[in-house]
Every structure is written in C-alpha cells, then in structure tokens.
Amino acid sequence: MSKTDGQISMPVIRRLPKYYRCLCTLEQSGVDKISSRKLAEIMNITASQVRQDLNCFGGFGQQGYGYFVATLRQEIAKLLGIDTIKNTVIYGIGNLGRAVLYHFDFEKFGFQLKGLFDKNPELVGTELAGFIINDDSKLDKFMSENSIDAAILCLPTTSAGAVVEKLYAAGIRNFLNFSHYDIRTNYPDCAVEDVHLSESLMTLAYLMKSKDRNN
Amino acid sequence: MSKTDGQISMPVIRRLPKYYRCLCTLEQSGVDKISSRKLAEIMNITASQVRQDLNCFGGFGQQGYGYFVATLRQEIAKLLGIDTIKNTVIYGIGNLGRAVLYHFDFEKFGFQLKGLFDKNPELVGTELAGFIINDDSKLDKFMSENSIDAAILCLPTTSAGAVVEKLYAAGIRNFLNFSHYDIRTNYPDCAVEDVHLSESLMTLAYLMKSKDRNN
Structure with a gap:
C-alpha cells in the first residue's frame, strides 16, 4: 500500500510492532527464551511466518534454540527506530x-x-x-x-x-x-x-x- | 492475522473500506464510471490487484467497460455490512x-x-x-x-x-x-x-x- 524499506514488504513491517509488544509482555513476565513455535502461537500466526519475518532482518535465532526475548526485543526496537529520539x-x-x-x-x-x-x-x-x-x-x-x-x-x-x-x-x-x-x-x-x-x-x-x- | 470469510483473505477485507471511501469521494465528485486502472492509481495499488480484489466477491465490472461508481459503492457497502443497523x-x-x-x-x-x-x-x-x-x-x-x-x-x-x-x-x-x-x-x-x-x-x-x- 505504501513505501517499503527496500526488499521488506509492508505486511512484514506492520507485524514488527506486534512482535515488539509481544516481546515486551514476555520480558515483563520474566520469560528469557522463546521458540518460534511458541512466539507464533501467542501472535496467532504460523511458526514459519515468524522465522521468515525475522529472517528478513538478518535472523536473530538459532535453529532449535529459539530466541532470547530481551535481545530480540532490543533488536526489533532498533529496527523500528523507536530507540532514537x-x-x-x-x-x-x-x-x-x-x-x-x-x-x-x-x-x-x-x-x-x-x-x-x-x-x-x-x-x-x-x-x-x-x-x-x-x-x-x-x-x-x-x-x-x-x-x-x-x-x-x-x-x-x-x-x-x-x-x-x-x-x-x-x-x-x-x-x-x-x-x-x-x-x-x-x-x-x-x-x-x-x-x-x-x-x-x-x-x-x-x-x-x-x-x-x-x- | 485473524478470521476470514471463507476464501477471502484478511488483506483483501482490509482493502474494502479503502475502496468504499475512494468510491464515496468519486461519487461526491460526480464521477459515474471508472476503470480499474484509474481506481488503482487513486488507491495506490496495481490495476490487476483491483480486478483480483473485486473478483473475490463476484466481480462488478465488465472487461474494458470499467465500473459504475454508485453501483460498486453500494455493492461494497453490502459486502461490508455497513448498510444494516x-x-x-x-x-x-x-x-x-x-x-x-x-x-x-x-x-x-x-x-x-x-x-x-x-x-x-x-x-x-x-x-x-x-x-x-x-x-x-x-x-x-x-x-x-x-x-x-x-x-x-x-x-x-x-x-x-x-x-x-x-x-x-x-x-x-x-x-x-x-x-x-x-x-x-x-x-x-x-x-x-x-x-x-x-x-x-x-x-x-x-x-x-x-x-x-x-x-
């Protein structure tokens, strides 16, 4: 519908704030690590969608190990540019x-x-x-x-x-x-x-x- | 991301209000008929996307003839269910x-x-x-x-x-x-x-x- 950042499509970009919000909640609940399967379940999308989305930005997880919640949240904050004034x-x-x-x-x-x-x-x-x-x-x-x-x-x-x-x-x-x-x-x-x-x-x-x- | 109406995907559904709003503006401006190419241009999407979207709901235009603005607006109002209280x-x-x-x-x-x-x-x-x-x-x-x-x-x-x-x-x-x-x-x-x-x-x-x- 509107501008994209090079290769990254607008639907992926629109999901980033949802990841961010979800990861904030997980972090506040004391969750350290999360699998793409579990993250997908919370976000109401498929695990392959989660892996695909996060791969668009270079990937933040290791196959079979899942994602570190705090690290992923910080990386998405950087991607979104919400870490700058x-x-x-x-x-x-x-x-x-x-x-x-x-x-x-x-x-x-x-x-x-x-x-x-x-x-x-x-x-x-x-x-x-x-x-x-x-x-x-x-x-x-x-x-x-x-x-x-x-x-x-x-x-x-x-x-x-x-x-x-x-x-x-x-x-x-x-x-x-x-x-x-x-x-x-x-x-x-x-x-x-x-x-x-x-x-x-x-x-x-x-x-x-x-x-x-x-x- | 969430529920769909049988075959129709959520992105298509999310575009319907944009069509509706666009057609209201066209109707108010006295436009009777519009081609998918022109409608696409206003909506900032491709003409084939317009044809594809409207085909999901049975198609409202004739190849080469374009769409009647008032009819299409009314049909989309019905589809959206905004015509009922x-x-x-x-x-x-x-x-x-x-x-x-x-x-x-x-x-x-x-x-x-x-x-x-x-x-x-x-x-x-x-x-x-x-x-x-x-x-x-x-x-x-x-x-x-x-x-x-x-x-x-x-x-x-x-x-x-x-x-x-x-x-x-x-x-x-x-x-x-x-x-x-x-x-x-x-x-x-x-x-x-x-x-x-x-x-x-x-x-x-x-x-x-x-x-x-x-x-």
Missing part, C-alpha cells in the same frame, strides 16, 4: 488531540512531545499537560528552535490540508495523520502513517456480518 | 471515548449509537451528546432492552478484561477495542477489531528511519 508536536487539541496526548505512551517509542498547536483562540495560550498551546504565529520559529521531527495531526480532513502545507513549509516531513487528507500523494517525500478509525468500524461491520453468516 | 454503545467516556463519540461518523457505517457507559461516579448520570452516561448497574437491562449488537471499548488495558467479561455475560459479541486486552483469544466467538495506536507510532518510527536511510 524524535521531537514531536501535536496539532489539533480537541477531544482527539487530548485522547492522543493522554493515551499514547510517546516516549516509550522515542517520540518526545515538545509542544501543542491549535487554531482555536479559546485554547491558544492555555496550558495542558505542562505545555502552553501555541497558534500558527509561533509555528516556524518553534519547529526550528526545537528541532521538531514529526507532527501528529488530530484534525478534521477539511482543515488538514492547510495545516500540512504550513508544517511542510516549516520543514516537517513526518506525520501521524488521523484525517483523510492524503498527505502521501501531495507530499511524496514525507513519511506518513494514517490512522483511519472509520476503516476500523467498516472492518468490524464486515467481521460481524461474516460471523453471523457462518453461525 | 448495528445498535452500539461506547464503554469508557474519558478523552478517548469523547474523541470517538465526536469524531466517528457512526451512522454512516450502520453503527447506531444507543448509549454511553463509564465507571467514574463523576461522569455517571451526566449527559453527553444527548445520552445519559450509565454505570454497570444498568448494563444487563440496557443491553437486552436496546438490542445492543456492538460495544466500542475506550478503556485502558488494565480495566478492559473485567468490562468485556460483563459485556459478554450481557450478550455482547462484537467489539471495537482500543485497549491491548486480547478479546479474540479469550472469547473466540466474538468479532473483534483492535485499534492499536501504539503500533501506528511504531510504524511511523520505522518509516521515518527507512526514509532517512534512503535519502
């Missing part, structure tokens, strides 16, 4: 922006929150989670002074285009995008991850329907 | 629940919002978006009286397990799940769509890293 702002501090602000464990994944932006004059200048909400007048200066790497867009589709234009002009090339505005096509040099909640609702509708049909 | 509650009315309440266009996809639930005594009994927020004491009666089909869980992972247990006991078998609590494994007869925002952050980290390496 990425200075981040949230643009749009409505309910969605607040939900993202309070529910995301940013720093766990290297995203260091540096500031909040909104256009709403009632919000601008107020404090939230230790940050003063800024408006666009501060945008250019803020981005360069704070070496901002990424923006999380919590905006409706209708206003996202104009905001992306400003952020792009201020040097931002990385976006987590909750709107349906198509950043990828308009700015092909950007890294974009779209979160489309409406697609999740549609998928649930489908799963409900197919479950009912199969029962 | 699904009575729905949101459980958890913190920032995430509010974001979901105000940002999701539920009814567009057949999810009719019927009620809100939370445990927080400060919220219970207050009104939001025309609904009185209920607590668990009303849960069983509410679910059966309102024929609730689905629950949207806007809860932290730690409290999700206990809530799912109650909802399952009250007859709910369909969940949109924002927590990392694994409903699918614990209740295999349920339709579950997980929305894991942390995985989106990790994927963005990866895309940023691989973009920087390729530049």
Whole structure:
C-alpha cells in the first residue's frame, strides 16, 4: 500500500510492532527464551511466518534454540527506530488531540512531545499537560528552535490540508495523520502513517456480518 | 492475522473500506464510471490487484467497460455490512471515548449509537451528546432492552478484561477495542477489531528511519 524499506514488504513491517509488544509482555513476565513455535502461537500466526519475518532482518535465532526475548526485543526496537529520539508536536487539541496526548505512551517509542498547536483562540495560550498551546504565529520559529521531527495531526480532513502545507513549509516531513487528507500523494517525500478509525468500524461491520453468516 | 470469510483473505477485507471511501469521494465528485486502472492509481495499488480484489466477491465490472461508481459503492457497502443497523454503545467516556463519540461518523457505517457507559461516579448520570452516561448497574437491562449488537471499548488495558467479561455475560459479541486486552483469544466467538495506536507510532518510527536511510 505504501513505501517499503527496500526488499521488506509492508505486511512484514506492520507485524514488527506486534512482535515488539509481544516481546515486551514476555520480558515483563520474566520469560528469557522463546521458540518460534511458541512466539507464533501467542501472535496467532504460523511458526514459519515468524522465522521468515525475522529472517528478513538478518535472523536473530538459532535453529532449535529459539530466541532470547530481551535481545530480540532490543533488536526489533532498533529496527523500528523507536530507540532514537524524535521531537514531536501535536496539532489539533480537541477531544482527539487530548485522547492522543493522554493515551499514547510517546516516549516509550522515542517520540518526545515538545509542544501543542491549535487554531482555536479559546485554547491558544492555555496550558495542558505542562505545555502552553501555541497558534500558527509561533509555528516556524518553534519547529526550528526545537528541532521538531514529526507532527501528529488530530484534525478534521477539511482543515488538514492547510495545516500540512504550513508544517511542510516549516520543514516537517513526518506525520501521524488521523484525517483523510492524503498527505502521501501531495507530499511524496514525507513519511506518513494514517490512522483511519472509520476503516476500523467498516472492518468490524464486515467481521460481524461474516460471523453471523457462518453461525 | 485473524478470521476470514471463507476464501477471502484478511488483506483483501482490509482493502474494502479503502475502496468504499475512494468510491464515496468519486461519487461526491460526480464521477459515474471508472476503470480499474484509474481506481488503482487513486488507491495506490496495481490495476490487476483491483480486478483480483473485486473478483473475490463476484466481480462488478465488465472487461474494458470499467465500473459504475454508485453501483460498486453500494455493492461494497453490502459486502461490508455497513448498510444494516448495528445498535452500539461506547464503554469508557474519558478523552478517548469523547474523541470517538465526536469524531466517528457512526451512522454512516450502520453503527447506531444507543448509549454511553463509564465507571467514574463523576461522569455517571451526566449527559453527553444527548445520552445519559450509565454505570454497570444498568448494563444487563440496557443491553437486552436496546438490542445492543456492538460495544466500542475506550478503556485502558488494565480495566478492559473485567468490562468485556460483563459485556459478554450481557450478550455482547462484537467489539471495537482500543485497549491491548486480547478479546479474540479469550472469547473466540466474538468479532473483534483492535485499534492499536501504539503500533501506528511504531510504524511511523520505522518509516521515518527507512526514509532517512534512503535519502
């Protein structure tokens, strides 16, 4: 669907966060080593899929010995790039922006929150989670002074285009995008991850329907 | 990764909402007919992928003639099951629940919002978006009286397990799940769509890293 890292396909890349999350849980539970069979079982995929996936990145296990949980978790963290700091702002501090602000464990994944932006004059200048909400007048200066790497867009589709234009002009090339505005096509040099909640609702509708049909 | 509808694979199912969204936009723009080549271009996939996908469901186009946008959109709506009413509650009315309440266009996809639930005594009994927020004491009666089909869980992972247990006991078998609590494994007869925002952050980290390496 979107960009890949050379040979590695997007479905493999999309499984990496699941491995990471699974390995974090195992590590917290005190598990030292795990077989591809057992890891596959927890992840609800096949053991050969696990071996194939991890081989894409050079392989981290020895045939018959399984994987060291802590080592594999660290290697996947490196692969994902969550072990490096990425200075981040949230643009749009409505309910969605607040939900993202309070529910995301940013720093766990290297995203260091540096500031909040909104256009709403009632919000601008107020404090939230230790940050003063800024408006666009501060945008250019803020981005360069704070070496901002990424923006999380919590905006409706209708206003996202104009905001992306400003952020792009201020040097931002990385976006987590909750709107349906198509950043990828308009700015092909950007890294974009779209979160489309409406697609999740549609998928649930489908799963409900197919479950009912199969029962 | 999870359940499929007989022969149709999960990746195909996951593309259906994207087709639907794309066709809605085309229809709103007054486009009557579209070729698989053009549809593929907009969707950023290959034309043969489009033809293959739509053939999975019986095919809706004629070779060389393309697809009628309105017909195809309606057929995909039927396939997805978004053309039927699904009575729905949101459980958890913190920032995430509010974001979901105000940002999701539920009814567009057949999810009719019927009620809100939370445990927080400060919220219970207050009104939001025309609904009185209920607590668990009303849960069983509410679910059966309102024929609730689905629950949207806007809860932290730690409290999700206990809530799912109650909802399952009250007859709910369909969940949109924002927590990392694994409903699918614990209740295999349920339709579950997980929305894991942390995985989106990790994927963005990866895309940023691989973009920087390729530049």
